[in-house]
Amino acid sequence: MPIAKVEPLLTTRSVSGPFDYRLPEAMSEVAVGSVLVVPFGRRRVVGVVVGLADRSDLPQDRLAEPLEALDAGVPPELVALGRWVGEEYCSTTARGLGLVLPPGVGTGAEARRVRPLVELEVEATEKGIEAISLGERLGLRQRAVLRALAAGPKAARQLAASAGSDRATLRRLEARGLVTTREVERRRRHSSPGVGAVREGVELTGDQRAALGTIVASLSGPSDGSSTRSFLLHGVTGSGKTEVYLESAREALDRGRGAIVLVPEIALTPQTMDRFRRRFGDEVALLHSRMPAGARYDEWRRLRSGEARICVGPRSAVFAPVRDPGLIVIDEEHDSSYKQESDPRYDAREVARRRAADSGAVLICGTATPRPESWHELERLELPSRVDGRSLPPVEIVDMRGGNPGPLHPKTREAFNEVARQGGKAILLINRRGWSTHLTCRSCGHAWECPHCDVSLVLHRDGGLRCHHCGHAEPKPGSCPECSSVTIARVGSGTQRVQAELADLLHPLEIFRLDSDSAASRGHADGLGRFERAESGVLVGTQMVAKGHDFPDVTLSVILDADGALRLPDFRSEERTFALITQLAGRSGRGEAGGRVLVQALATGAPSIRHAARHDSTGFLAEELGRRSALRYPPFSHLIEIALGGVEEARVERSAETVRELVAERLSADDELLGPAPLFRLRGRHRRRLMIKSERRHETVTAVREAVATAVRDRALRELAISVDVDPQ
Numbered sequence: 001m002p003i004a005k006v007e008p009l010l011t012t013r014s015v016s017g018p019f020d021y022r023l024p025e026a027m028s029e030v031a032v033g034s035v036l037v038v039p040f041g042r043r044r045v046v047g048v049v050v051g052l053a054d055r056s057d058l059p060q061d062r063l064a065e066p067l068e069a070l071d072a073g074v075p076p077e078l079v080a081l082g083r084w085v086g087e088e089y090c091s092t093t094a095r096g097l098g099l100v101l102p103p104g105v106g107t108g109a110e111a112r113r114v115r116p117l118v119e120l121e122v123e124a125t126e127k128g129i130e131a132i133s134l135g136e137r138l139g140l141r142q143r144a145v146l147r148a149l150a151a152g153p154k155a156a157r158q159l160a161a162s163a164g165s166d167r168a169t170l171r172r173l174e175a176r177g178l179v180t181t182r183e184v185e186r187r188r189r190h191s192s193p194g195v196g197a198v199r200e201g202v203e204l205t206g207d208q209r210a211a212l213g214t215i216v217a218s219l220s221g222p223s224d225g226s227s228t229r230s231f232l233l234h235g236v237t238g239s240g241k242t243e244v245y246l247e248s249a250r251e252a253l254d255r256g257r258g259a260i261v262l263v264p265e266i267a268l269t270p271q272t273m274d275r276f277r278r279r280f281g282d283e284v285a286l287l288h289s290r291m292p293a294g295a296r297y298d299e300w301r302r303l304r305s306g307e308a309r310i311c312v313g314p315r316s317a318v319f320a321p322v323r324d325p326g327l328i329v330i331d332e333e334h335d336s337s338y339k340q341e342s343d344p345r346y347d348a349r350e351v352a353r354r355r356a357a358d359s360g361a362v363l364i365c366g367t368a369t370p371r372p373e374s375w376h377e378l379e380r381l382e383l384p385s386r387v388d389g390r391s392l393p394p395v396e397i398v399d400m401r402g403g404n405p406g407p408l409h410p411k412t413r414e415a416f417n418e419v420a421r422q423g424g425k426a427i428l429l430i431n432r433r434g435w436s437t438h439l440t441c442r443s444c445g446h447a448w449e450c451p452h453c454d455v456s457l458v459l460h461r462d463g464g465l466r467c468h469h470c471g472h473a474e475p476k477p478g479s480c481p482e483c484s485s486v487t488i489a490r491v492g493s494g495t496q497r498v499q500a501e502l503a504d505l506l507h508p509l510e511i512f513r514l515d516s517d518s519a520a521s522r523g524h525a526d527g528l529g530r531f532e533r534a535e536s537g538v539l540v541g542t543q544m545v546a547k548g549h550d551f552p553d554v555t556l557s558v559i560l561d562a563d564g565a566l567r568l569p570d571f572r573s574e575e576r577t578f579a580l581i582t583q584l585a586g587r588s589g590r591g592e593a594g595g596r597v598l599v600q601a602l603a604t605g606a607p608s609i610r611h612a613a614r615h616d617s618t619g620f621l622a623e624e625l626g627r628r629s630a631l632r633y634p635p636f637s638h639l640i641e642i643a644l645g646g647v648e649e650a651r652v653e654r655s656a657e658t659v660r661e662l663v664a665e666r667l668s669a670d671d672e673l674l675g676p677a678p679l680f681r682l683r684g685r686h687r688r689r690l691m692i693k694s695e696r697r698h699e700t701v702t703a704v705r706e707a708v709a710t711a712v713r714d715r716a717l718r719e720l721a722i723s724v725d726v727d728p729q
């Protein structure tokens, strides 16, 4: 009796399979990757087959049979990848497998499932075509149907609309042998089909040819790990990276293999996607969460069957069922959206490396601002200049020390005035939304904070105070609750205040805004689109303005409070600051008029700011890697963060000590364990954090997983929420 080893897709940490089920004859096709509905206790749950066996250690009569096998199964290599993610990110096997399921399966057995869309297609037989001219006795509708079919087969749905036929009409025609019907699957499309496949590309530049040559050599080389297969494609925006991806994908396809192309958040990078579709047409499948489930399901199956061989999509597309991938591209590899911030907290860049290694694929990470990790670990391919030959715009640092009334330095104001006089375009980046960053009472110093989180409430233009962490909102106060004073200071500025200030300064020039508030209210394609179409104007926004979009006619880019992130205790803040300034500079001033970049900052001497001002990523990375090495930060170690949260502070404190001991006794001597350190209270939960620095990721992750498994079984820690983040961002 064949046995299926099934991992039930339950979300709790306390249940882990696989469990044995007896396969009845009717389920003889079940294989590794099959998705089953199984009885589990008193429930029905969805599970994935992770193995098959001839016999079970359990007695026959204790074994249950699966209730149902779903149509779409997961390719076995993705079962392995999903399990790996569950383990390596200290999550569970079930949650790891949840990532590789066909779209629309839903982990609850009762969830509404997506199925292929099947429709009835009708075709006239020869006898049917003749019937009209031979003047056979036909009903009105029957005649209309046969006329409509003279031009070729049609869907029953179309016939119903044009000829008024119903099922009965068609059945009668079929019974007389005048038509045949069959069920066909119809593909649900989310977007317009790619306009043909434009085969020919552009003529590559020398640098592009050199990069492609190296990539092609390793595509053709043995996949036994003896040749380099992971590359960092380093080049500014406009240096022709995408063209290299396209040609590399072509080479992979020519060798009969597939390709996966990861892009940051899909809404911000439609161009890359469009270019792949223009070049490869229907060979490209798109997968992203904003697509309707039906279309996503169909695209998934097109990849699974090999009908489509390239998948373009955001982070989750690293799990796309592309057959035999020969190439995996990560565009804008520095982008933080590659890290999933909910369990399983996987990093798509790491998963891509794993998948590339498993399938013998070449990995290309492309960016203008490489992560120190990639710079250190990958073979570099350089595209040192823009294809159009233009140089990068000069970057000027504007020193904000010595007090400045308002958010804009006089020099910055003057630069904006000049743009307004010439009727040009400018971008301003300030990485804070809202009006003021916080309110304080001028008399007693009272600060308005969120009642659920230990952070300041942010004033918004509509007059409300809002918490940017939990969404708490309250009306703007008229007076201080402590001392009743009515003199309340608005400190700091956000996008809304800067927008208003510029509107005053530059009237009547139009000021557009792009942040998550404006995006939520109008859809951000709108704000961006209006700015792009406008003759002149200023776009004010958060870091969204530095992502994905090129503005050829922008002559001035300004970044306010560029060193804001450097004041946070985060070892990645130099890297982030450098990337933000460089990305902004690279996306502007690309047209005839050239461009200028102003960087307002207090810490004008910070390495990230100094190097960004000279467009010097090599210099920055060398210095940053020196610092990382000295402090033993990634890429010279792995970090594992354990966050603990609960309602009662004293209890969280005690529990954190217990968890620390559980972890400490399992770590090896050269692992460093820091904390528990307090994190700010969030959504009413007091939090503590443990941090581990380790050089052996796998062993340490295993140790932490065991410690956490022990902790969740401990009754004393029952109310504690524990989350683990491997390589946190």
Ligand code: ADP
Pocket (backbone or CB within 6 Å): 202, 203, 204, 205, 208, 235, 236, 237, 238, 239, 240, 241, 242, 243, 244, 387, 388
């Ligand atoms: P990146 O991805 O580095 O931003 P792209 O590949 O998008 O660069 O190239 C920038 C622009 O230059 C695009 O409009 C692209 O079509 C064009 N381009 C790229 N390579 C060439 C080339 N070899 N010859 C002419 N135009 C090119």
Ligand code: ZN
Pocket (backbone or CB within 6 Å): 441, 442, 443, 444, 445, 446, 480, 481, 482, 483, 484, 485
């Ligand atoms: Zn007061």
Ligand code: ZN
Pocket (backbone or CB within 6 Å): 450, 451, 452, 453, 467, 468, 469, 470, 471, 472, 683
């Ligand atoms: Zn809050």
